[in-house]
Amino acid sequence: MYAFTFERPTSQADAVKLAQAGGKLLAGGQTLLASMKLRLANPEQLVDLGAIQDLAGIRREGSSLVIGAMTRHADVAANAEVRGAIPALAELAAGIGDKQVRAMGTLGGSVANNDPAADYPAAVLALGATIVTDRREIAADDYFQGLFATALEDGELITAVRFPIPKRAAYAKFRQPASLFALIGVFVADTGDGVRAVVTGGGNGVFRHAGLETALGQSFTPEAAAGVKTDAGELNGDLHGSAEYRAHLVGVMAKQAVAKALA
Structure with missing residues (x-):
């Protein structure tokens, strides 16, 4: 890897401030860290979101499930609320990568990266979900914009994804x-x-x-x-x-x- 500085903020406000100053947001790291090891990415500063507690968690709001951006794949797969309301989403999460990837990878990281072969983007788009950021809410139909491309602006932070519960x-x-x-x-x-x-x-x-x-x-x-x-x-x-x-x-x-x- 190249040399870089490492920040671990404990609040969304601090994370956004660092991102707007040029820091690279680190969620699960399943793509970014591998890219850095291969010297395909060279961020000067990493901003680890892992200590921001309110970015993780799952809750039901009316006819929707709201899943925090830093919720791990393994937690989505095992969550009783998800398994009861949208079992397809729990099954999808259980089939991502291997056990190690599921233990570290996050919903927000996958959606932000938008790998053309990733699983979560398929669920987000098919369920007509809404991507919630620190600035706005973005409909799935407007969010995905091609190869590794999304509607996110520089320094914008995904905080949660809201999934309508399907029939x-x-x-x-x-x-x-x-x-x-x-x-x-x-x-x-x-x-x-x-x-x-x-x-x-x-x-x-x-x-x-x-x-x-x-x-x-x-x-x-x-x-x-x-x-x-x-x-x-x-x-x-x-x-x-x-x-x-x-x-x-x-x-x-x-x-x-x-x-x-x-x-």
């Missing part, structure tokens, strides 16, 4: 065996007012699949999902899988996700 929802992913990221992941959510279907791992960031949403809005069945074709030209290919293979996986994972939601 039914599920997530299915085909893991890339080395990284355990999604080669393709599909999250489907029947909100009662419509169906949202989101794909991660296939493009330059998470995206809603209009074809799946239309088909599942008419018939929320595995057969309807399996009948939707995905244009390989819309997806990326790499050494782990071609665009055509990923397009095929979208249909397979969508069918599995719908079956799980109905179960």
Whole structure:
């Protein structure tokens, strides 16, 4: 690693002040620290959010679940409130990376990083969640803006994510065996007012699949999902899988996700 200074503020106000002065926010560190070790990132100052207690926690507010940005994946997976209200979200968290990653990685860190193969962005977008920051609230449809790109401004701090509780929802992913990221992941959510279907791992960031949403809005069945074709030209290919293979996986994972939601 390169040399850097390390700050560990105990309040949101102090963290924001440091971030606005150029400090790099450190949540779970599952991406940032690895990037620093590989000398792909060279922040002069790290601002560790781990000591800010009010950034972590899970609570129910009416018809929504509010999860603090610094809540660990393992805590989301094990939380009784999440498992009861949005079991698909708990299952997604339980399948992120390995045990060590789940013990350190955070919801806010994943959403802020917006890796194109990450799991949490799929849930945030499919459930129509709201990203709460120290400055404003951002609808999921406005938040994700492409490869590692979000609507966050410099120095802006995610404090929580508000998830509306759906009628039914599920997530299915085909893991890339080395990284355990999604080669393709599909999250489907029947909100009662419509169906949202989101794909991660296939493009330059998470995206809603209009074809799946239309088909599942008419018939929320595995057969309807399996009948939707995905244009390989819309997806990326790499050494782990071609665009055509990923397009095929979208249909397979969508069918599995719908079956799980109905179960």
